[in-house]
Amino acid sequence: MDSIIQFLTTNWSELLFKTWQHFYISIIAVFLGIIVAVPIGIALTRTPKLAGVIMGIAGVIQTFPSLAILAFFIPILGVGKVPAIVALFFYSVLPILRNTYIGVKGIERNLLEAGRGMGMTGWERIRYVEIPLAIPVIMAGIRLSTVYLIGWATLAAFIGAGGLGDYIFSGLNLYQTEFIIAGAIPVTILALLVDLLLGKLENWATPKGIRKLEQAA
Template sequence: MDTIVDIFSSYGWELLTKTGEHMYISFAAILLGVIVAVPAGILLTRIPNMADRLISFVGILQTIPSLAILAFFMPILGVGMTPAIIALFVYSVLPILRNTYTGVKEVDSNILEAGKGMGMSNMETIRKIELPMALPVIMAGIRFATVYLIGWATLAAFIGGGGLGDLIFDGLNLYQPELIVLGTIPATILALLTNWLLTILEKRLTPSALRDAT
């Protein structure tokens, strides 16, 4: 008990800043992922012949061990936060891309035909029909990616990216299990909390008429 209090008193401030860094790294990576993968996913639905191949290619990227990716980016981007964010972003792409592609592709083709027949342009179709209708599926992809990324973001410490991983690595190096726990628990809580918040957001964003259906 005493040790925990000791640790909090000596690492309390650090814990806060590290958690802040951790959130920053994860959310920046996710944001990048959304910006890239959602439009890419929609684009893929327009080239269905290529889509499956491209998605499997991205799937292969996903299987590269995360440590290897981080190591791989080091010579190119150096150390620090930026390469960490970019490496994590690579991981966020697949779930978001795949869910966007599936979600948009599953939109009832009759509704699309009606929309097209009414004189909707391609952009209008995406904005007024495809995105709103695919949103629950896309959001699920984003939520999935976010939760994973928060876990993986601990590895950012390995290339000097900061975050809660720093505490874990310090604990390993100094052989202080308390420090490892101190880094792990907030990361888990953060992941659970984000999952919960995003679930609420997902429900909010789903058009009311579609809530019953899904």
């Protein structure tokens, strides 16, 4: 215990820096995943036959080992943060894509017909009907993806991307428990805090009527 306290006292500034590195690597990957997966998920609800193929491909990519994905991008993008972000982006896509597809697909048809009857264009129905009604399911996918990526981002240290994984792997190599704890605990806390913040964002983005129905259920 004393060695851990001494380590934190000596290296607190570096620990904060690596936590920040870990955070922004994960968040950039999730942000890219949202930009790509949400529009594709909505588009796939219009093409059910293609949806199965795309979901299958995304599912196969998700089964690839994390280290294999990271290693795959080294010859193309080199080492550092860029290949780590790209690899994590691929892992972020499936949960967001699947939840977006399920959320939009599950909207009652009469609500969409009501929007069409009001003269809404296709884009207006997406913006004012589909996304607001599907936002709890979409946000669940984003939260799941973000928590996963914060954990997986520790592997980015293998290719020189930095982050809290540096401490974990240094601890494993040097048999130093304080290094492992200094990396593992902040990762866990970071994942919990980000999930909490995304939960607040989900609550804010969910229409009041849907929130009341969820509370009543």
